[in-house]
Amino acid sequence: MLTNTAWNLAGLGAPILAAVVAMPLLISQLGDARFGILALGWMVTGYFALFDFGVGRATTRSMAALRKAGAGGEHAGVFWNSLYVHAVLAGLGGLVFAAAVPWFVDTAFAIPPTLRDEAYAAFYWLAFSVPALVLASALRGPLEAEQRFDLVNAVKMPISALNYLAPLLALQFTQRVDTVIAVIAVSRWLATLAYAALCRRAVPLQPGHRAPQRGTVTALLKDGGWLTVTSIAVPAIMMLDRGLIARLVSLEAVTYYVVPYEVVTKMWVLSASLLGAAYPLMSASKGLDLHRLCDQTLRWLLVTATPATLVVLIFAEDLLRLWVGPHIAAHGAPVMQWLAVGVWINILAQVPLTALQASGRAHVVGSVQLLELPLYAVLAWCLILRYGTTGAAAAWAVRAAAEWLALSFALHRAEAHPGRWPAVSPLRLALLSAAIIAAGLTACATPLALKSLLALLLVAGLVAWQWRYLLTAQERGKLLARLPQRPATK
Template sequence: MSIRKYTIINLAGSIIPMFVTLVTVPLYLKTLGDVRYGVLSLVWLILGYFGFMEMGLGKATANHLARLSEASDKERGVVFWSAFSVNAVLGTIAAIILWIIGSFLLTRVLKIPAEFQAESLAALPWMIATLPLALVSSVLNGALEGRNRFFTVNILQIASTIVFQVAPLVIAYIYSPSLSVVIPAAVLSRAFMNIPFLVACYSSVPLSRRPRFSREAVNSLLSYGGWVAVTGMIGPLLETIDRFLIGAILGAQAVTHYTLPYQLVTKARVIPSSLSRALFPKFSAAHHGDASHLAEDSFRLLVMIMTPIIILGIVLLKPFMIIWVGKDIATIASPLGEIFLFGIWANSLAYIPYSLLQGTGRPDIVAKFHTLEIGPFLALLWVSIHFFGLYGAAWAWTFRVLTDFIFLFRYSSMPNSSMKTMIIPAVMIISAIISLHNVANNIWPWHAAIGAFFVIWVGLWLIRLYKGSPLSKLFYKHKTASS
């Protein structure tokens, strides 16, 4: 199957859950309220960070099963059950850690208002129970991707998102908006949706009824996943520490105002993520020169795709948020979203060198740099939040992802000529942010006029860049081994 088909499947499997989230967030805000929703966001952040204990075994499982495509069912089964067993144990350890420190996190570290602390603590056992489920689900997902079952993976992910988002909302509406009710409903939803993933693995790997475990397979999986695991530990911290600090310094309501635009604009990552998932096996199998050439073509294509999307997002963000969550929240949140969008543009382009480094056997470079980022980023965040509030946090995050992109590009050995294609798009995006920063209260005419100007500008730039380019053949030239 071609890169084009894999990318389209991955994209479709990501866009539908995004739509579900867009629909349910206003309903959650109306049903739970701003503060309770902010607390719920912090709870998911805590649980998400414990995913670092997955130790890269999801990706390692995908890699090993892909390399064992011609092996016996027994060999693939040993890899699967070894990874599944290790992650089940790691998930149990994570649950014990959360059981020990959970009360301290909820009552002392996070500024959860006193009236919501009791229901948060009541839901703690359910938070603990979700960790083993979350960790084994990464192996289930990795096994299906390793067997090139992208269609199955995405169908199940869509169903999981719908159940995970809708079931707690329905329970909250019918019974109670208390977190002691909403969180258990979410955990039970996740447990239920692990079942069809496991059934799919039984038919796709395929698996025998008797699980087989191998210490040799465990060592091989952990060896591959070692540096990936480091990135897996550091990555969630870099992605979530801003909201933890905002919660600790400014309170739960500020987390809501910050999280809403962040969650909205980061959905644009679905495009580079879908492409990089399709490219990763090609990078892994190709010679270094071929991989670099493919990365360069993919990078230029991504610049062409993401630039108009980001500019359109900047122009439409505030009008959309007014409709989505109301004028009061939109007035605070949309300027933050405009800042995030510039960072998302750079972060999206970083997916190509990131995948190239991991695919060509250098995940250590990614892990080492992410480790070095932690201290400076924490210091920058702390100072920025104290002096500039939410805007300081947004600019600190954007500066970090821009630095991250520059470093990954530099060490991926991609040609410098690719970087030149970013100059004009960067000017366009910054100009759009400045133009819309202080528009009049009657925003619709201003946004329409400025939007029309940038549509023309971007259109002319795309025509010039695309003319005579071989990029249109990218999705058709590079085929996977299975095609």
């Protein structure tokens, strides 16, 4: 699982690095207006990728479980039926996007008349790319079920980076944004073809079993539908808090919230990498095996996410001042600190969330998230009215904590786990909470040299404690074995 996590981390990190390099160059070469069309295109296409309706992840779960059970015929049946469902959804998604292009250009985004022709062509190219995104999900699922994250990320890394770097290449020949987006659309179809070739080579399928099966299709759509609720819940929460801040405070305050949010939520790469690798294993596990796997992933997330959270808590204002200047730093530092705590909790909540989805209980996760949305809206409204953007961040952290507790309780009840998880014993949670509080107090220290010294002592002490008490002797040995060995001297 460590190797697969490393592959996932590379696959998720590549587009982040590409974006850091490419974004300033794209803005300067395209200009603000044309880059705005490109950014809107990225956003809208991301939402239309949800036309997968969670069937790709449902396919991974079903195929991983059947693979362990040795049910070769059913394994192949799930693959082909998933492909049929995705083909229909892909065509539907592309047609809906194409039909919505006039509304996007003329009404929703109010594109200036001078750029309208380019925008129309650009958005039609994006409509052409939507089926590629949906079909790619159909082909990634079986590879992940086979634990071939090396192959998945061998395609994902360059294609994700090309999403930002390909426009730079196109801009050497033209300034038209539709040509830039055409290059992105073609690269997405190339990725889909690459996934198809890898599936043909790496996914063992028994001959036959290609006929559509109503029961399999219904099961995939039902499971995928509840998975889609989770995919929609996160954007809904994002739109809710930003909308409330704009309405109750000001548009400027949205910037003070969004900038630290974009920084802090990059820590989600840690949970996405690890749990992406753990999901097929959880899908094939039950009872005590699932319990041990959950405890192991939770401990590893604590080991990686907690030190990063302490650094953000301590240096929030300094990081923002260095990146975006003192004005936004002064308003955004408390927001960043509250969000850091919330993201840390949310990373831990991903363990029971993933385990419930992997064990076929996606409806439990969806029900919890649907229930929490109106409660979160009320809490965010009250705290924003009283504390502004800091209140919004505090509401986000409280919501994350409530979700973690609810999902952990649901998993405990569903799997009838004996006793507590060792990783979240009361003593360990108390010590980790004390470290978080100490980091908040350290953030008030001045000058910067004293703050840095205190931060070094706190983080070093935490890492030493985690190494000794959160990791097992076997895990410590595996990690040490992966370190480069110094050649022996003669």
